[in-house]
Amino acid sequence: MEATVAFRRREPPKLVTVITVVHLIEMTVATLLMAFVVLPMIFHFSLLSSQFWQIYGRFYVTGLFGTFFYVAVTLPLSVVLGFFMGWARVSRIRIFSWPASLYVNVFRGLPPLILVIFASLFGTSLVPQPILDRFFAGFRRGDIAVGIAAIAIGMHSSAYQAEIFRAGFQSVPKGQVDAAQALGLRPWQGMRHVVLPQTFRLSLPPLGNEFAVLIKDTSILAGIAGTELVAKSRDLLGILPANGLPIVWIFAVWTVVAFTYFVLTYSVTRGLRLLEQKFHTPGLEAISL
Amino acid sequence: MADWIRFLRERWQYFDAALALALIVGALVYIYDLLVGSRGLDVAYITRNYTLYLHAVLTNVYATTIAFLAGLAIGFSVGWLRTARTASLAKFAGSMRVEKRERQEDASGSESARRLMVVLSLLWFGTKYVIRRIGDGFVEIIRGTPLYVQILFASSYFIIFLPQYASEGILIGIIALAINTGGYQAEIFRAGLQTVHSGQIEAARAIGFSRLKAMRYVVLPQALRLIIPPLTNEYIGLFKASTFLFVLGVQDEISYLAQHEGFAGDVFEIFAIVTVIFLGITVTLSFVVQAFERRFRIPGLGIEQVTLPRGVRIARAGG
Amino acid sequence: MIRVEEIEKHFGALHVLRGITFHVEKGEAIVIIGPSGSGKSTLLRCINLLVEPDSGKIFIDGVHVNHHGIRHEWVRQQVGMVFQSFNLFTHLTAIENVTLGLTRVKSMPRDQAIEKARRLLARVGLAAKENAYPAELSGGQQQRVAIARALAMDPKAMLFDEPTSALDPEYIREVLDVMTALAREGMTMIVVTHEMGFASNAASRILFMDAGKIVEEGSAEQIFHHPKEERTRSFVSKILR
Numbered sequence: 001m002e003a004t005v006a007f008r009r010r011e012p013p014k015l016v017t018v019i020t021v022v023h024l025i026e027m028t029v030a031t032l033l034m035a036f037v038v039l040p041m042i043f044h045f046s047l048l049s050s051q052f053w054q055i056y057g058r059f060y061v062t063g064l065f066g067t068f069f070y071v072a073v074t075l076p077l078s079v080v081l082g083f084f085m086g087w088a089r090v091s092r093i094r095i096f097s098w099p100a101s102l103y104v105n106v107f108r109g110l111p112p113l114i115l116v117i118f119a120s121l122f123g124t125s126l127v128p129q130p131i132l133d134r135f136f137a138g139f140r141r142g143d144i145a146v147g148i149a150a151i152a153i154g155m156h157s158s159a160y161q162a163e164i165f166r167a168g169f170q171s172v173p174k175g176q177v178d179a180a181q182a183l184g185l186r187p188w189q190g191m192r193h194v195v196l197p198q199t200f201r202l203s204l205p206p207l208g209n210e211f212a213v214l215i216k217d218t219s220i221l222a223g224i225a226g227t228e229l230v231a232k233s234r235d236l237l238g239i240l241p242a243n244g245l246p247i248v249w250i251f252a253v254w255t256v257v258a259f260t261y262f263v264l265t266y267s268v269t270r271g272l273r274l275l276e277q278k279f280h281t282p283g284l285e286a287i288s289l
Numbered sequence: 290m291a292d293w294i295r296f297l298r299e300r301w302q303y304f305d306a307a308l309a310l311a312l313i314v315g316a317l318v319y320i321y322d323l324l325v326g327s328r329g330l331d332v333a334y335i336t337r338n339y340t341l342y343l344h345a346v347l348t349n350v351y352a353t354t355i356a357f358l359a360g361l362a363i364g365f366s367v368g369w370l371r372t373a374r375t376a377s378l379a380k381f382a383g384s385m386r387v388e389k390r391e392r393q394e395d396a397s398g399s400e401s402a403r404r405l406m407v408v409l410s411l412l413w414f415g416t417k418y419v420i421r422r423i424g425d426g427f428v429e430i431i432r433g434t435p436l437y438v439q440i441l442f443a444s445s446y447f448i449i450f451l452p453q454y455a456s457e458g459i460l461i462g463i464i465a466l467a468i469n470t471g472g473y474q475a476e477i478f479r480a481g482l483q484t485v486h487s488g489q490i491e492a493a494r495a496i497g498f499s500r501l502k503a504m505r506y507v508v509l510p511q512a513l514r515l516i517i518p519p520l521t522n523e524y525i526g527l528f529k530a531s532t533f534l535f536v537l538g539v540q541d542e543i544s545y546l547a548q549h550e551g552f553a554g555d556v557f558e559i560f561a562i563v564t565v566i567f568l569g570i571t572v573t574l575s576f577v578v579q580a581f582e583r584r585f586r587i588p589g590l591g592i593e594q595v596t597l598p599r600g601v602r603i604a605r606a607g608g
Numbered sequence: 609m610i611r612v613e614e615i616e617k618h619f620g621a622l623h624v625l626r627g628i629t630f631h632v633e634k635g636e637a638i639v640i641i642g643p644s645g646s647g648k649s650t651l652l653r654c655i656n657l658l659v660e661p662d663s664g665k666i667f668i669d670g671v672h673v674n675h676h677g678i679r680h681e682w683v684r685q686q687v688g689m690v691f692q693s694f695n696l697f698t699h700l701t702a703i704e705n706v707t708l709g710l711t712r713v714k715s716m717p718r719d720q721a722i723e724k725a726r727r728l729l730a731r732v733g734l735a736a737k738e739n740a741y742p743a744e745l746s747g748g749q750q751q752r753v754a755i756a757r758a759l760a761m762d763p764k765a766m767l768f769d770e771p772t773s774a775l776d777p778e779y780i781r782e783v784l785d786v787m788t789a790l791a792r793e794g795m796t797m798i799v800v801t802h803e804m805g806f807a808s809n810a811a812s813r814i815l816f817m818d819a820g821k822i823v824e825e826g827s828a829e830q831i832f833h834h835p836k837e838e839r840t841r842s843f844v845s846k847i848l849r
Contacts, residue, residue, distance in 0.1 A: 026422060094302075098309040099316070109571060111529040114564060121556055122324055179695035179754075182656055183709040183761060184684040193708060197699045216435035223437070230437055237445075250445040254438060262433040283698045283743025 034255070052249060056236055056256075063232030064260065070218045070228055074154035078214060079207075081154070082161025089166045100162070107159035112217050115152040120224045123148030146226040150218070157214040164210065168203035169195065201276075201284045208272030212265035219261070233257050324557055334558050339566075342559070346566045349531045352459060356466035356531075357524050363467065364474025371424040371479045424475065431472025436530055440465040462534045470527045477523065481516035482508075521578040525571065532567075609634040609796050610687075610765055615654055615664035617647075624650050625661065626820035632765070632798060637791035639807040640800045641831075642817035643843060648800040651817070652767050655798070656687045669764060685713065688758030692770040694750040696742040702729060702753045703738040706760050713761070728756040732786050748779025755786055765796035772803055804848060808832065816840045 088100035107115070123145050139147075172195050180190035222231035233253050240247055297304070388407070431439070443465040447455045454460055485508045493503035610632040617625040624647045632638055640648050653659040655666060657673065657680045666674045673683045697705050703725050710721035729735050732752040742750050751771055758766060768787065772780045784806045791797055791810040801807065807814055808828040815825045816837075824831065824840045832848060835841045 026426075030426060094305040094309040095312060096309075098306075099313055102313055109568065110564070111532045113532040113535070114567070118560060118564075121560065125323055126320065173693070173695065173698075175691055175693045175695035176697055178658060179689075179691060179697070179757075181658060181680075182684055182689040182691075183757070184681045184713040185709065186681055189712055193712060194697050198697075201699060212433070216433075219435035219437040230435070230441070234441070247449060250449065251442075254442045254445060258430070258434045258438055258442070261435060261438065262430060265433045281699045281743075282741045 031259070052252060056233075056249075056253060059232040059236045060229075060256065062227065063229035066227035066232065067215075067218055067229045070150045070153075070221065070226070071215055074150050074157070074218070075211060075214060077151065078154040078158040078161060081158035083165050085158060085162035086165025086169060089162060090169045104159045104162050107156050108163070110156070112153055112156045112220055113223065115156050116149045116220050116224060119149040119152035120145045123152070142225070146221060146224060149221055149224055149226065153214070153217045153220065157210060157217065160210055160213075161207065164203050164206045165199065167206075168199035171202050172198045198284060201279050201281065204272060204276045204279070208269045208276075211268045211272065215264050215268060216261060229257055229260065331558050335562055338559075339562055342562045343566055346563065346570065348459070349528065349534060349567075350570065352463050352466065352534060353524070353528045353531045356463045357470055357527055359463070359467035360470030360474050360527070361520075363471030364476075364478050367424045367427060367471065367475035368478025368482060371421055371428075371475065372482045428472045428475050431469055432476075436465070436469055436533060439469055440533055443468075459534065462531075466527060466531060466533075469530070470523060473523055473526075474520065477516050477519045481512045484515055485511045518582040521581050525574050525578060528571065528574065609636075609669060610655065610798070611665075611667040612651075612655070613665040613667075615651065615661045615666070617650055617654065617659065617661050624820055625654070628664070628817075628820075628822055630815060630822060630825065632796060634796055635794045636812045637795070637797040637799065637810050638813045638815060639811040640798065640815045640817055641802070641804075641807065641843070641847075642823075645819075646817045647820045648817050649769050652689070652769050652798065652800055655767060656684050656689055658689075681713070685761055686764045687767060688761055688763035688765070689767045689769065690751070690754050690758050690771050692773050694742070694747070694754045694774070696750050696754055696757070698742050701739050701741055702734060702745070705742070705753055706757045709757065709761050725756070725760060728760055729753070731759075732756045733782070746779055747775045748782045751775065751779075751783045752786055755783075755790075759790075765798070766790065768797065768799040768801065770800050770802070772801065802847065804832065816843065818843070 085100045085103055088096035089104065091097050091100075127144075127148070176194055176198075177190055180194045181187075185193070218226075218228055219230045221228050222234060225231060236253060237250055240249060388403075440462065444455070444461045447461050489503075489507050489511065493507040498506065612631065613629050615625050615628040616623075628647075628651055640651070642648050650659055654661045654674075655668075657666075661674060664674075665672055668683065668686050671678070696702075697708065700708065703722065706725035706728060707718075707721040710716040710724060711718060716724070726735065726738065729738055732755055734749060734752055734756070737745060737749060737753075740749075742753070745753065755771075771787070772783050775783065780803070784803060787797070787799065788806065788810045799806070799811070811828055813825060814828055814831045816823045816831060816835075816839075818839050824835060824837045826836075830836075831840065832844055835844055
């Protein structure tokens, strides 16, 4: 396309502004203060202690990978589920909208912990035996239960995402669907070229927050002995007294864990804002539910 | 033949609804069968023990309420702190430049006094800024870390520094929940106070209200109506989060049962009772909250609140 | 060219169209006027099958189109529509709005489509704005893009559903100019509007609709100055101040 145009596209809003830089500086300062001033003072402990990391390191890395694994598996699942549930919710076909509404209300109304407990107790009974035998023959029952619990967390998140997507769908003015039809576009074409691009752009901002929640919810798996950050850190606490190590180390552990989660959630929300900016078009502002 | 098709097409709505219903009922029956099935529902167990579990869940309500009220205090103070007005760096530099020019024109007046004023205002703004940012940081941390981690942090604190209370699961839980909800409420209060801050105080002062009167008659009433809806939602969210108390072994009944009777066989019934009671309370609360909201909402004015789980309550000031 | 016979439409208990019959010759520009709720928009939407009439027949170029054998998409390519609320696709630029139908419905290759879109945007006076998003355009500009978008499909006839009703007064002129030029060039048009100036200038015939029926039809001179029916007279007197 030649650019003999007198009108220029407006630049997308900058990702890195002065405020962001100031925030980052503040956060670094705060972290350093916490690590090297507060912790040593109150708990007589320094994060630089290599002994600490020698022992905790193992647990931390295993746990972190576990958390990454759960997030990597449940996040895409929750988005797909959430998207289709949201779509079904706005459908006029009741075979789709009613079950979807039930799903959304059930999984939103129940706290994730209850879902996790339910999954761990009854999850394996719900999966048909032939599937278990075929795909998961080698796994222990407990591990399968944890996997199902992870999926349950994903389903909980998907219920909220369904609402986000639903609002996204409903925010696309109906008139544009009429216009698409009037042009001769077939229904699926209208979906693909008119509705979905806008739904996607509109849903991005709230989705970022929802992902952050999902990451935090994976910590619930620690309650049923899943392999993730919080569980592994708790295991460390078990061996501390046994080996005569200062029990104050607990705080260092939890501080590191909290910091990790903070970094994870912060990066996810910021990262999605990047995506937002990449796809930004004037006129499509964030939706309010 | 065509008549048949037309008949179906016209009645499509009813078929649709009937099929949808059938689908849902079928799925539920299938799940029930899988879980309970041949065993049969142990109704006797339910009738015998439901008061036990009712009491257990009511403990949650009790804990939630206390934590919420504590959180109210925390949230209000932190939220209020976060509305401390700090001039932006640019404005400050600007006023500095004005100052400098004035100084050059008017040679009289004590130089050191002026320098003192500059230093003092720097300190004042600086302190306000730091306090505000600490408040922001507190909220960001609470929102950015899982509740579970916060609970574990709290219980570690008790185990080490206050071992005499370490066994009081409910105390630890309430404190952790209070701080948690405090963080989220701080966000609500901040948005509520800021929404009103903008033009209203100036307008009130212009009419002749003193700062205090403006607060009392203009800001507070509006702020109240802005924050009550999201606060009530926060209460429900907190109640749902209070399920973590189970993890802390707060419900003695359940621990007792776990130890003595074991869970074999009746797990589903126990789970069902607890879930049903829990849902019942949640639904009731929702109705109460809706009635509350209707009474307090000002149409067209409100804090846009994204209805996401407690993990991400974003209160944005909206008008 | 377009013939409508005894169209009936109910929305639930509401009897919106009660036996509408009229025809439009090729090259004619007819204007439909009437109070709100008279069914004008519904009638328009029946012609391109956005709304299915309960009974009656619609013929476009001799083809009976509200027949179960005819694909709706085909009908809509014969007849273009311009809406009161423009309905431009918010996520696409002006030129992308125009090329969407060309590339996806008519399967035109991309560069050809862009060429054609550019010509059409120039024709409505918006060549310079081809990369603008709808949110960056004024109401009048948006509506003109919408007209270009509809024209891109080379329709045999154009339907306009109150095209200037949502516009600020300063933008109405530019849209009406485009429509008048279109009528002069011989496009078959059915326009629902309250703009009497346009009706007098460009319409070959005016239809007055009320409560789902065509009450009177005639030339602008007849309808505005010598209305035969009482209802026509009272309506016209209310709008011609």
